[in-house]
Amino acid sequence: MTEKLFAVSTADALLIDPSNDTLVIKAKALLNSSMEQSMQSTDINAGRGSQLQFVYNSQKVLAFQIEAADFSPVYLALQTGSDIKNKMSKYFTEELVVFDASGKGTLSQAPIGNVYVESPANHVTKAPVGKEITDIAYANQELNVVYQYNVQVDELEIGANDFPKAYKLVLTSDIFNADGDKAYEQQIEVPRYKLDGALSVNLAHDSVAQFTMNGKALSDNDKYATVKWLPVNGTSVKVSSLATDVSEVTLAVGEKQKVITLGLRGGGYSNILMDNAKLTFSSDDELIAKFANGEITGVGTGETNVKVSDGKYTDVIEVVVS
Structure with a gap:
């Protein structure tokens, strides 16, 4: 994901009751859907001139603003913590x-x-x-x-002692490339989402009433949320280079060794395992070693290089067969 991308759409929202794994509401007419992270910082100053030595971060909060243009009684039920009967x-x-x-x-x-x-x-x-x-x-x-x-x-019935409970929140939105084509779907999944209970029903003659499902993520096994990007419309995961798990191999005649090829994506991304079916394998001298489908085979004594390529990037392995 190195090309210029633009997140220009609001999201569709799902709220799922984790206690029975049922879909509570599917909101597809949102006016606003935003995520904001905040945290407290404590500066530790010491030494001459009270220099800043350390910053301690704590109280991380992941909050969401979700505003719907359509009406559903379920919006009221969710924010009041009550059931519709x-x-x-x-x-x-x-x-x-x-x-x-x-x-x-x-x-x-x-x-x-x-x-x-x-x-x-x-x-x-x-x-x-x-x-x-x-x-x-x-x-x-x-x-x-x-x-x-x-x-x-x-x-x-809006009870005085009824409060919202936590749900699983899923927000799905679109990511576009510079040509205006949809390149990815972005999905934010919050395992435990606590609505804030704020409720405002503004019935005006010249506007449509809007309903909010604002809230905060609760910690779930030390995790607030997961963000995923799904390539669509032929978008492929781009790498900046290839790297195999070995740079030199010594084999006996007839001996084989599997090779794992990784795609390096640059800062902020972990490496990805490349699909051998989408790679090209070759040997400078097949009388010494052959390289096919991610496996090197020793053929005859000597030294040679074998290569793996995705059509743009290539990695080379030195092979000695004795």
């Missing part, structure tokens, strides 16, 4: 009721308790009989009536 519940409704010449109006649902009639002058509390409201003052009018009735709903 389907149950019969009292529900407020408002409907326009037509009153006849006798002042009688009929509601569409059976109300629970009193109803509230919005008359031209004020709101009046009435005690209905069944679904009917009767008052001669309402004769031949259409009035709004507010009341409660029983109905099956999904219900979330």
